[in-house]
Amino acid sequence: MTRSTLPEPDADALAHSARLAAHLRAEIQAAEGAAIPFSRFMELALYAPGLGYYSAGADKFGEGGDFVTAPELGPVFAACVAEAVAPVLQQIGPEALFLELGGGTGAFAEVALKRLTELDALPDRYAILEPSADLRARQRERLQQRLPPPLFDLVEWLDGPFPHDWQGVLFANEVIDALPTPRFGIVEGDVHEEHVVIDGEGFARISRPADGFLANAVRHLEQRLERRFADGYRSELLPQLPYWIQAVSGGMKRGAMLFVDYGYPRAEYYLPERDDGTLRAFYRQHMHADPLRWPGLQDITASVDFTALAEAGVGAGFDFAGYCSQASFLMGNGMAGVLERIERIADEGERLRRTEEVKKLTLPSAMGERFQVMGFEKDVEFGAAFLAGDLSFRL
Numbered sequence: 001m002t003r004s005t006l007p008e009p010d011a012d013a014l015a016h017s018a019r020l021a022a023h024l025r026a027e028i029q030a031a032e033g034a035a036i037p038f039s040r041f042m043e044l045a046l047y048a049p050g051l052g053y054y055s056a057g058a059d060k061f062g063e064g065g066d067f068v069t070a071p072e073l074g075p076v077f078a079a080c081v082a083e084a085v086a087p088v089l090q091q092i093g094p095e096a097l098f099l100e101l102g103g104g105t106g107a108f109a110e111v112a113l114k115r116l117t118e119l120d121a122l123p124d125r126y127a128i129l130e131p132s133a134d135l136r137a138r139q140r141e142r143l144q145q146r147l148p149p150p151l152f153d154l155v156e157w158l159d160g161p162f163p164h165d166w167q168g169v170l171f172a173n174e175v176i177d178a179l180p181t182p183r184f185g186i187v188e189g190d191v192h193e194e195h196v197v198i199d200g201e202g203f204a205r206i207s208r209p210a211d212g213f214l215a216n217a218v219r220h221l222e223q224r225l226e227r228r229f230a231d232g233y234r235s236e237l238l239p240q241l242p243y244w245i246q247a248v249s250g251g252m253k254r255g256a257m258l259f260v261d262y263g264y265p266r267a268e269y270y271l272p273e274r275d276d277g278t279l280r281a282f283y284r285q286h287m288h289a290d291p292l293r294w295p296g297l298q299d300i301t302a303s304v305d306f307t308a309l310a311e312a313g314v315g316a317g318f319d320f321a322g323y324c325s326q327a328s329f330l331m332g333n334g335m336a337g338v339l340e341r342i343e344r345i346a347d348e349g350e351r352l353r354r355t356e357e358v359k360k361l362t363l364p365s366a367m368g369e370r371f372q373v374m375g376f377e378k379d380v381e382f383g384a385a386f387l388a389g390d391l392s393f394r395l
Contacts, residue, residue: 005286006283006284006286006288006293007283007284007286009294009297013294013297014294016051016056016296016297017294017295017296017297019051019296020044020045020048020051020052020295020296021202021203021295021296023044023048023051024041024044024045024196024203024295025198027040027044028196028197028198028203029198033208034197034198035195035196035197035206035208036195036196037182037193037194037195037196038181038182038183038193038194038195038196038205039180039181039182039183040180040196041196041203041292042180042181042291042300043180044295045291045295045296045300046178046180046299046300047131047180048296051296052296053296053297053298053299053300054102054131054132054135054178055131055132055133055134056132056134056296069104069173069174070173070260070326070361070367070371071104071105071107071108071111071173072104072105072107073357073360073361074353074354074357075111076330076335076338076354076357076358076361077108077111077330077361078107078108078109078110078111078112078115079111079112079115079334079338080329080330080333080334080335080338081108081112081171081258081260081333082111082112082115082116082119082121083115083119083333083334084258084329084333084334084375084382084385085098085121085169085171085256085258085382085385086116086119086121087121087380087381087382087383087385088168088169088255088256088377088380088381088382089116089121089122089123089168089169090120090121091380091381092167092168092254092255092380094124095124095167095168096123096124096167096168096169096255097123097124097125097126097127097162097166097167097168097169098112098123098125098126098127098168098169098171099127099128099129099158099161099162099168099169099170099171099248100112100126100127100128100129100171100172101129101170101171101172101175101248102128102129102130102131102172102173102174102175103128103130103135103136103139104135104139104173105135105138105139105142106128106138106139106140106142106143107142108173109126109128109139109143109155110142110143110146110147112126113126113147113151113154113155114147114151117151122151122154123154123168123169124154125154125155125156126154126155126156127155127156127157127158127162128155128156128157128158129157129158129159129160129161129248130157130158131159136157139157140155140157143155161247161248161249161250162250162251162252163250163251164250164251165251165252165253166250166251166252166253166255167252167253167254167255168252168255169255169256169257169258170248170249170252170255170256170257170258171257171258172248172257172258172259172260172261173260173261174260174261174262175259175261176238176241176259176261176263176304176309177261177262177263177301177302177303177304178299178300178301179238179240179241179244181236181237181238181279181302182194182214182236182237182238182239183205183234183235183236183277183279184210184214184218184234184235184236184237185207185232185233185234186229186230186231186232186233186234187207187231187232188231189231190209190215191209191210191214191215191218191219192207192208192209192210193207193208193209193210193211193214194206194207194234195207195208196292202292202293203292203295204292205292213239214237214239217237217239218237221237221266221270224266225266225267225270229270230272230275232275233272233275234275234276234277235269235270235274235275235276235277235278236277236278236279236302236303237305238305238308241308241309241312242311242312242315242316244312245257245309245312245313245315245316246316249316249318252378253378253379254378254379254380255377255378255379255380256321256375256376256377256378256380256382257313257318257375257376257377258373258374258375258376259304259309259373259374259375260326260329260371260372260373261303261304261371261372262303262304262370262371262372263278263303263304263305263306263372264303264304264305264306265305265306265307265391265394265395266305266306266307266308266395267307267394268394269303269305269307277302278302278303279291279300279301279302280300280301280302281293281298281299281300281301282298282299282301283297283298283299304372306323306372306374306395307395309374310323310374310392310395313374313376314376316376317378318376318377318378319376319377319378320375320376320392321375321376321377321382321385321386322373322374322375322382322385322386322390322392323372323373323374323375323386323390323391323392323394323395324372324373324386324388324389324390324391325368325369325371325372325373325389325391326361326362326367326368326369326370326371326372326373327361327362327363327364327367327368327369327389328388328389328390328391329373329385329386329388329389330361330362331362331388331389332384332385332386332387332388332389333384333385335358335362338358339358342354342355342358372391373386
């Protein structure tokens with residue numbers, strides 16, 4: 001999808017993007033050498049207060065937005081995740097907390113709380129860490145309308161991770177792919193970092209020698225891969241991932257973490273032929289390769305290195321619980337019961353919608369293989385959650 005074939009934003013959207021672009025230009029002009037690391041550009045483009053893609057009010061999720069996440073397709077995904085984490089919550093008991101990172105429209109929380117009620121595994125509190133005031137308002141409205149008062153009363157919104165010791169479950173669907181990522185490149189054998197500069201009315205990416213932190217991380221990555229990157233090779237690397245995992249899990253003394261995202265094991269992520277990385281943008285259901293276009297109006301994302309995620313989780317004091325495709329995970333956590341219930345739906349239109357939802361979630365040509373699930377546990381056991389389709393041998 002080229003820039004010229006993307007749908008044109010309306011005047012209000014362009015005005016919003018212009019305000020964020022002005023904010024970005026001011027920071028670039030004030031920076032040393034009039035350039036900022038791409039990771040900083042991505043951070044501001046997605047999360048600048050009141051202006052960034054995730055912190056402002058534009059529709060993002062569903063068919064009318066820029067992309068569709070699994071919870072927005074229907075109830076199946078959240079119901080199966082609830083099935084997987086219910087044993088953990090039951091093992092912890094009445095003190096268990098549930099922390100969802102980024103609540104989307106509230107669709108996941110709605111279904112998960114209802115299913116956990118049926119499974120007799122309700123947490124004491126259901127917290128949503130949501131940076132967007134607009135999304136918080138939408139989540140609150142949805143959950144207040146669709147949950148009975150006793151369930152809605154369990155829900156709270158946080159500005160950051162729990163500030164105290166806690167026990168429970170941390171869940172994140174399509175969160176790590178949106179963490180601001182440094183971009184590195186190899187120039188005449190040296191490690192460079194991608195920066196963003198002002199280019200006329202827009203922005204451009206340039207290469208500068210990397211600082212010691214990123215350069216050492218790239219050289220360490222090469223050691224793990226047992227090969228050097230070729231000249232001209234470019235990709236992404238999240239050396240801050242271990243610190244992020246430690247921060248979001250906070251003082252979790254007992255419990256589990258569950259991450260769902262798209263990505264690859266390390267050896268596949270950094271294949272020699274994947275020499276421009278995985279960075280891309282999503283706008284109005286179109287994926288394209290220009291992350292500098294229309295700041296604030298499009299999602300910017302990079303795939304997840306699941307090997308690095310496994311190392312970060314274990315490094316944060318958790319035991320590795322499992323790694324599999326989304327299709328295998330859903331099949332192993334209640335999908336059979338879902339299919340039986342779908343067959344009993346009397347309304348043919350609804351039955352077809354639910355069947356189509358299952359196909360999108362599980363078929364290899366849709367989300368089934370492209371998305372993967374990884375779990376960690378501390379003094380609890382997931383039980384059967386990862387018994388189907390184990391992929392840990394690929395890490």
